[in-house]
Amino acid sequence: MSRADADAAAAAAARFAPAFDAARVSHVAARRRRGDAALRILRPQDFAAARAEISAWPGHAPTPLLELPALAADLRLGRLLYKDEGPRFGLGSFKALGGAYAALRLLQRQASPAPGREASAREIRSGALAERVAAITLVSATDGNHGRSLAWGCRRFGARCRIFIHAGVSEARAEAMRALGARVTRIAGDYDASVEAARRAAEANGWFVVSDTSWPGCSAPPRDVMAGYGVMTGEIVAAMDAPPSHVFVQGGVGGLAASVAAALRQSWGDRAPRMVVVEPETAACLFESARRGRPASVPIARETCMAGLSCGEPSPMAWEILAEEASDFLAISDDLVAPTVRLLARPRGADPAIAAGESGAAGLAALIAAARRPALRAALGLDAASSVLLIGSEGVTDSAIYEAMLAGASDA
Numbered sequence: 001m002s003r004a005d006a007d008a009a010a011a012a013a014a015r016f017a018p019a020f021d022a023a024r025v026s027h028v029a030a031r032r033r034r035g036d037a038a039l040r041i042l043r044p045q046d047f048a049a050a051r052a053e054i055s056a057w058p059g060h061a062p063t064p065l066l067e068l069p070a071l072a073a074d075l076r077l078g079r080l081l082y083k084d085e086g087p088r089f090g091l092g093s094f095k096a097l098g099g100a101y102a103a104l105r106l107l108q109r110q111a112s113p114a115p116g117r118e119a120s121a122r123e124i125r126s127g128a129l130a131e132r133v134a135a136i137t138l139v140s141a142t143d144g145n146h147g148r149s150l151a152w153g154c155r156r157f158g159a160r161c162r163i164f165i166h167a168g169v170s171e172a173r174a175e176a177m178r179a180l181g182a183r184v185t186r187i188a189g190d191y192d193a194s195v196e197a198a199r200r201a202a203e204a205n206g207w208f209v210v211s212d213t214s215w216p217g218c219s220a221p222p223r224d225v226m227a228g229y230g231v232m233t234g235e236i237v238a239a240m241d242a243p244p245s246h247v248f249v250q251g252g253v254g255g256l257a258a259s260v261a262a263a264l265r266q267s268w269g270d271r272a273p274r275m276v277v278v279e280p281e282t283a284a285c286l287f288e289s290a291r292r293g294r295p296a297s298v299p300i301a302r303e304t305c306m307a308g309l310s311c312g313e314p315s316p317m318a319w320e321i322l323a324e325e326a327s328d329f330l331a332i333s334d335d336l337v338a339p340t341v342r343l344l345a346r347p348r349g350a351d352p353a354i355a356a357g358e359s360g361a362a363g364l365a366a367l368i369a370a371a372r373r374p375a376l377r378a379a380l381g382l383d384a385a386s387s388v389l390l391i392g393s394e395g396v397t398d399s400a401i402y403e404a405m406l407a408g409a410s411d412a
Contacts, residue, residue: 094393106138142165165185166188226255243268
């Protein structure tokens, strides 16, 4: 490192909270398989159909892609962009694109008045099949955001909605789903236990699962969920003159990361950016899958503060894409999150202030920690020419949690 670089690094160090250097960050470099999953599992026509439908919904508007030049300079990166999904349909996260769209697609399949054909989206939206739709119950498990999208979609299209949440989901997030008309059942255990509870209830009652994770016999809804997320990625591609060098994207069951990876591969081909997947260390199922070279579940002994990422079992469909497209997997400790939320809310220089939820800040938290560790920085190929895209997957979806993070220790 040159003297000038050393001086710049020292100056930046003084501007970051000690938590960024003290926190735990683990890295696995993926053994990527060769294949066509990014074109085969999520086809261009799947993304196109979702884009045509969702863009016609009342209230649709692209979310902002924000430049963070001061933070990029602090991290000695060339460019830093943040896709802020907080304003999406007033629901606070990118999930608004997935659950509601998958609900519509399922209703098209199940409410058709004629055997052998799907109902049109227009028939569902217009209320022409209202009586048939009203007899259908859609159900899912959620950490909050997916369930909120499903409840919003069910209210919009006239179907019944049942949501299962686990013990760690905040009551404010449960109330947000109830306010949209969903019946919410809280179970003991973690997210994966709530997925199983939703599945059993659907089988017992003749309900239909709208899940963001796949399993044998459940592939259409998670595919539709991921296709809906492609609206967000399409907005990113349309707003950029050239592809970034890196994308840091949150993990969970893998649906978001797989959708982003597939859409970027379809848009930019061999110029698609390096895909870095970020997870909490206490729920790092994708990290463990990359380490083992096959889908792997992990027990969740302690809930992470990154509520939307508290998933112990990967989606097999999503993993098939990530096994070919993701280059790196990072697992981070919770103590990185609150300082990152505060940094976004109280930016330096001319960077815009951003209200980010715990899961939405995870990608940036990992990037800051990685960029400040020389060995990890080199392993990820981060340098002064890097252009990094961050997926700010959620805004403030629980105001009490957000305010508590803002009220934490000063990071100055």
